[in-house]
Structures are given as C-alpha cells and as structure tokens.
Amino acid sequence: LHFHFSWFCFVCQRRGQFHSLHTCSPPALPVGRITALQALEFWKKHFEESGVTEPDLSSHYIVAHSLGGKTVQQRKLTEFLSREKTEQIWKLCTKRLSRMPVQYVIQEWDFRDLTLTMRPPVFIPRPETEELVELVLTDLKNKPSSGDTVQTCLEVGCGSGAVSLSLLSSCPQLQVVALDRSQEAVELTKENASRLKLQDRIQIHHLDFMTEADEACSRCSPVSVLVSNPPYLFSDDVKTLEPEILRFEDPFALDGGSDGLTVIKQILTVAPKILSDRGGIYLEVDPRHPPLIQQWVEANVAELRYVETRPDINSRPRFCVLQKKQRELDVK
Amino acid sequence: MALLLSSFRSVFSVTCLWVRTGSPICPSLLTPLSPPGFSLVCAAGKKQLADLTELNEEELEEQFVRGTGPGGQATNKTNNCVVLKHIPTGIVVKCHQTRSVDINRKRARDILREKLDIEFKGKDSQVVKLKAESVLKKQEKKKKSRDNLERKKQFKRSLVTDSTEKNNIV
Numbered sequence: 001l002h003f004h005f006s007w008f009c010f011v012c013q014r015r016g017q018f019h020s021l022h023t024c025s026p027p028a029l030p031v032g033r034i035t036a037l038q039a040l041e042f043w044k045k046h047f048e049e050s051g052v053t054e055p056d057l058s059s060h061y062i063v064a065h066s067l068g069g070k071t072v073q074q075r076k077l078t079e080f081l082s083r084e085k086t087e088q089i090w091k092l093c094t095k096r097l098s099r100m101p102v103q104y105v106i107q108e109w110d111f112r113d114l115t116l117t118m119r120p121p122v123f124i125p126r127p128e129t130e131e132l133v134e135l136v137l138t139d140l141k142n143k144p145s146s147g148d149t150v151q152t153c154l155e156v157g158c159g160s161g162a163v164s165l166s167l168l169s170s171c172p173q174l175q176v177v178a179l180d181r182s183q184e185a186v187e188l189t190k191e192n193a194s195r196l197k198l199q200d201r202i203q204i205h206h207l208d209f210m211t212e213a214d215e216a217c218s219r220c221s222p223v224s225v226l227v228s229n230p231p232y233l234f235s236d237d238v239k240t241l242e243p244e245i246l247r248f249e250d251p252f253a254l255d256g257g258s259d260g261l262t263v264i265k266q267i268l269t270v271a272p273k274i275l276s277d278r279g280g281i282y283l284e285v286d287p288r289h290p291p292l293i294q295q296w297v298e299a300n301v302a303e304l305r306y307v308e309t310r311p312d313i314n315s316r317p318r319f320c321v322l323q324k325k326q327r328e329l330d331v332k
Numbered sequence: 333m334a335l336l337l338s339s340f341r342s343v344f345s346v347t348c349l350w351v352r353t354g355s356p357i358c359p360s361l362l363t364p365l366s367p368p369g370f371s372l373v374c375a376a377g378k379k380q381l382a383d384l385t386e387l388n389e390e391e392l393e394e395q396f397v398r399g400t401g402p403g404g405q406a407t408n409k410t411n412n413c414v415v416l417k418h419i420p421t422g423i424v425v426k427c428h429q430t431r432s433v434d435i436n437r438k439r440a441r442d443i444l445r446e447k448l449d450i451e452f453k454g455k456d457s458q459v460v461k462l463k464a465e466s467v468l469k470k471q472e473k474k475k476k477s478r479d480n481l482e483r484k485k486q487f488k489r490s491l492v493t494d495s496t497e498k499n500n501i502v
Contacts, residue, residue: 057410061431070431102410110431127396127412127433128404134434233405244408254405287402313396313414313433314403 026094029086037077039063039086043093050097053242058102062092065106099243111162114169114196118160122188123253125162128312129229132284132319133166135310136227139280140171143224150175153225154274156209156216156267157181159253161189161202163227168198175201177220181208182250210263213270222276229284230263232256260286264293272303272324280307281322290317297322384445384458392444393417396433416440423447 027046034042040063047055064072066089081089095105103109103118110116111125112133118124140151150173155164158178168174180186186206193199207216233241233254245254256262264283271281281304285293290309297304305323312318395415413428414436425447427440449457 054410061410071429101408103408110435112432112434123405124408126404126408130432130434229405231405237402237406241406242408245406249408284404286404312403313394313437316403318404 026097027090029090033080033083034086035078035080036063036067036072039081039089040072040077043089046093047096052096052099053244054102058096059093061102062096062105063089065108066092070110098247100248101244104248112166112170114162114166116160116162116165116192117188117195119184119188120248121250122182122185123159123249125160128314128318129163129284130166131310131312132227132229132282133163133170135319135321136167136225136280136282137170139282140167140174140225149173151225152177152220152223153227154216154220154223155179156226156228157185157230157253157263158189158204159185159229161192161204163229164189164202165192165196165198167227168201169196176203177223178202178204179207179209179216179219180204181206181210181252185250185253209270210266213266217270217273221274222279223274224276224279225282226267226271226275226279227282228267230256230267232260232264232284232286232289234258234260234286256286259292260289261292261296264289265296268293268297268301268304268322271322272301275324277324277326279324281320281324283320283322284318285320287316287318290320293320384449385452387418387441387445387448391419393419394437394440396437412436414440416444418444418448421448421451423451 027042040059043059043062044055047058052058060072061070064070066085067073067076092105096102100120101124103124104120107118108115109118109124112130116125136153143151151171152175153164153167155176155178158164158180161178164176164178168176178189180189183206186204189202189204190199193202193204203219205216205219207219209216231252231254233256235255235258237260238246238251238255241254256264264285267283268281275281283293294306294309297306303325305325307321307323309317310319310321393416395417397411397413397415410431412431412433413426414433416425416427416437417423418425423444425440425444427436427443429439430436446459449459454460
C-alpha cells in the first residue's frame with residue numbers, strides 16, 4: 001500500500017514526502033485523514049522495518065484497542081479515523097517501538113474468559129497457564145463435597161490475579177488467598193478483583209513466600225488447593241530473554257535460581273503445613289523439571305505424593321500435580 | 333494409539349514451525365462481515381450445538397504455535413492461534429478469534445463439530461437445516477414487508493381516487 005500524502009515532520013519542521021530517516025524519533029503523524037486499514041498497514045510495515053516482533057499482530061491489537069474492540073472488525077477498515085484516534089494509535093504504537101509488550105501498551109489482556117488490566121512490571125499471564133486453571137477446576141468439580149462446602153485455595157505469586165480470579169469466576173463455592181512479594185502485583189490483583197466484582201471472595205497479601213512462609217501459613221490454613229506459577233526459569237536463561245520480557249517484566253517473577261527450582265522447592269516444603277489432608281498442589285514448571293521434582297519430593301517431603309505430570313498445549317511436560325498424603329493411611 | 337498420536341503430534345508440530353517462519357499459517361484476525369460458511373457458534377444457543385455429534389479427542393490433533401524453545405515464562409507472544417485437525421477426515425480448523433488460547437480451543441472444537449456435522453449428514457445436517465430455516469425466515473420477512481408496502485400504496489391510491497370523485501361531484 002503506497003500513500004503519497006504529505007507529512008509534517010515535527011523533527012525537521014518540514015512538510016514533504018514521507019521520510020523515515022529519523023531513527024531516533026518516532027514516525028510523524030499523518031497530515032490528512034487516514035483509514036484504519038492505512039494505519040494498520042503503516043504500522044505493520046514500520047514495526048517490520050524496526051525489528052519489532054509480531055509486527056502484524058502488534059499493529060492489529062493496538063489499532064483494535066484504539067477503536068474500542070479486541071479485534072478489528074472488517075467493516076471498520078475503510079472508515080476514516082478521527083484526529084484523536086490517529087494520535088492515540090500513533091502514541092501507542094510508538095510505545096511498541098520500544099519493544100514494550102502489546103499487553104502493557106494497551107494495558108489489558110484476556111485470560112480465559114476474563115479481561116484483566118495489565119501494568120508493568122507485573123508479570124503478563126502466559127497462554128500455557130490457562131491450562132493450569134483447567135486442571136484445578138476439573139479436580140475441584142470432581143471432589144465429592146464440591147456441591148455444598150466452601151473450599152479455599154492458596155495462590156503463591158498471584159501477579160495480575162489471572163489464576164485466582166479465573167478460579168473464582170468459574171467456581172462460586174471457592175475462596176482464595178493470594179500472595180505476592182511485589183507490591184505492584186498485590187495492587188493490580190486487587191484492582192482486577194474489584195473490577196470483576198470478585199473482591200469478596202479473595203484476600204490478597206503482600207508477602208514473600210521465601211522469607212515469610214510462617215506468616216503466609218497463619219493467613220490461610222488449611223486449604224484444599226495450592227496453586228502456583230512460580231518463577232521457574234534458570235538464572236542463566238533469564239539473560240537471553242527477548243527485550244519484551246527483559247526490559248519490562250519483573251525479574252523476580254521469572255528467575256527460579258540456578259536450576260529454576262528455588263521457589264518450587266520452598267512451596268513443596270511448606271505445603272504440608274498449609275494443606276488439608278488429600279489437598280492438591282498444582283504447579284506450572286519448566287519442561288525439564290517434572291522428573292527432578294518427583295525425585296526430590298520422594299526423597300525430601302514424606303507428607304507429599306507425586307500424582308502426575310500433565311502436558312501443555314504444545315505437548316511439553318508443564319504441570320506437576322501432587323497431593324498431601326492422608327496421615328497414617330496413605331503409605332505409598 | 334496414544335503413542336501413535338504423540339509421534340504424529342511431533343511430526344505435525346515440526347511442520348507447523350516450518351510453515352510459521354514463512355507466511356502466517358493462521359488467517360487474518362479480522363472479524364469478517366459474515367463468517368465464511370454459516371456458523372452456529374455465534375448465532376445459536378447451546379441447545380442446538382448439543383445436537384451435533386460429540387468430538388473424540390483421540391481423533392484430534394491440536395497445534396498451537398509458540399515457537400521453538402521451552403515456551404511458558406520464557407516467551408511473551410500475542411499469537412494464540414489454534415489449529416485443530418480431525419485425523420479421520422483431514423478437516424482442519426484454525427481459530428484466532430479471541431485473545432485467549434483456551435477460548436480459541438473451545439471455539440475451534442465447536443466449529444469442527446459443525447463442519448463434521450455437514451460432512452457426515454449432508455443435507456440432513458443440523459447446521460444445513462438451521463441455515464435453510466434462517467434463509468426461509470428472511471425470505472418470509474421480505475415478502476411480508478413487500479406486501480405491507482403494496483397495501484399502503486393501494487390505500488394511498490384509493491384515497492386519491494376518492495378525493496377526485498368527490499371533487500367531480502358538484
């Protein structure tokens with residue numbers, strides 16, 4: 001798509017043919033009116049030229065958001081954009097040029113059937129984690145007492161609140177206690193909880209599970225479910241992450257130590273104190289972890305039984321399910 | 333069977349990754365003016381969908397492109413396209429309608445069920461019948477509004493002739 005209308009460049013104060021030679025300044029606003037399609041095509045091309053990943057999707061989601069939707073409606077493509085809308089698109093797309101994740105640019109993203117506010121540096125939920133919620137929900141619904149009793153769940157490292165709020169939304173009998181060591185995460189979870197009107201069934205605490213586990217135990221025992229997507233990346237791998245993650249997301253939400261197991265081991269060590277008998281643990285982990293975790297638990301945490309490993313949508317071993325043994329009865 | 337399926341999956345995933353580096357394997361995100369082929373998913377309620385045959389997960393192969401590497405926390409991508417293949421018939425459904433993978437997976441399955449219904453039942457398929465019903469309803473509506481318009485015109489004409497008659501009576 002070629003468009004030859006003139007641009008006013010704020011940098012060199014010249015009106016003339018479009019020139020993108022100013023590498024340190026973002027693209028100038030178009031002078032005349034353009035259509036949504038032209039904005040889409042322009043930014044897709046500009047992202048490509050600037051080495052921004054997912055140029056077509058980035059452009060699409062930002063333009064869609066500016067037009068008030070989640071995806072762009074075909075019939076809106078030929079509509080001319082107002083000055084305001086054009087400026088907004090330019091402003092947001094310029095942020096994307098700095099490799100800011102789309103979710104932070106538009107300040108929202110979807111997780112299962114929920115739309116959540118997103119804000120740096122709070123960790124952006126990954127699609128794999130939607131599967132973690134499914135696992136927990138399936139087991140919750142299969143529990144014999146699921147119909148009447150109130151069940152409590154503990155989430156360690158709630159981030160934006162995606163997992164906790166998703167569970168609450170799908171399970172009316174559930175109460176949740178959510179923890180995060182990041183103040184920003186705690187605030188964002190509270191904000192999302194209020195917006196989704198789930199604040200009455202969730203308690204959110206600013207606690208570091210590594211150093212304040214006892215405090216955490218006192219806030220919630222006993223729970224029938226412990227769920228976590230703890231930082232599980234290997235420290236060495238963190239250094240090679242894409243700019244979207246390195247520049248904008250909280251490293252504490254990612255780094256699990258040299259073997260990625262630091263926080264996982266702490267969770268499994270403390271779990272027996274928090275869980276009721278036969279309570280379940282659901283963890284998202286690195287694909288290399290499951291056999292290591294199984295071995296480690298069998299050697300170090302007698303009260304827990306390793307139940308199974310479940311794959312993610314790409315068939316990678318991703319989820320570990322464990323259970324607190326019923327005292328004196330469960331021998332194996 | 334599960335072993336065959338998992339090896340099938342790995343073959344399929346390699347193919348998908350290779351295809352991904354070229355042109356996008358998923359259709360445009362754009363919400364179309366009218367969905368290609370009649371889709372019950374948006375229009376109908378759960379009751380109608382429930383009449384379609386259930387899917388057997390063993391016969392399905394699902395692919396979600398997250399690229400090479402471990403995925404999970406190590407990657408932040410907005411691509412959540414789901415590709416669902418029905419192995420016995422070779423029918424492939426791609427869904428990129430929403431920003432949630434989970435919902436795209438569910439919708440892909442709903443769309444696949446509709447396609448299988450058409451495939452197996454032909455003109456007896458629920459989907460085809462409902463579409464025919466909907467087309468018929470639209471035709472009836474159009475006919476009704478045309479008839480109404482015609483009646484109004486008739487009435488107006490009769491008013492004019494009445495008044496001219498009156499004028500002629502001196």
